Amino acid sequence: MNDIKWTRTEKRITRKAFDSAYERECADIAKRIRAKAERIAEPDDIWRLHDYITDKRNEIDEKYDYRYSVLIIVFARLIKDGWLSFEDLEGLAEEKITQIASIV
């Protein structure tokens, strides 16, 4: 997958799709954090919230990898997880869409 070529237009589309997915997932995490913060009733709830954000931070760091060599796999995972749709990828070459779909 290392030798996939991305046109300038495709790079614009992938950047936008990637950023949108990141924003959406982080907005969801923020919503969950707010709900958990509201429900803090004892000290241990603070440390549980901290563990939750630590897990999410590691997951996000690992998942949002914008190297062109891995972008097909990253996009497939984001679609699977519901943070990206094929509509966000409109404009990419058909073969790339097919590759992503085959992984999803």
Next chain:
Amino acid sequence: MNDIKWTRTEKRITRKAFDSAYERECADIAKRIRAKAERIAEPDDIWRLHDYITDKRNEIDEKYDYRYSVLIIVFARLIKDGWLSFEDLEGLAEEKITQIASIV
């Protein structure tokens, strides 16, 4: 300070004072977390909140050390930081109060 003797009554007082300070400080942290969570406007605010809780967790872990050999120093720090008052320590031997006060 290792050879300070604590009576059974004093141990009851120190335990209660220690737990109260911990509860108070954690309640304050929880309040700050809720305020920061409310103000999350972009992904980086999540990671900043995470850093904040990480710092507080390390600080709390280091500070709340319930070994009798270090309790005088721990209490002095908690009073200095405003999480404990001399009233919470009423019933301890005068020499211990004097030691704590001299550190504060």
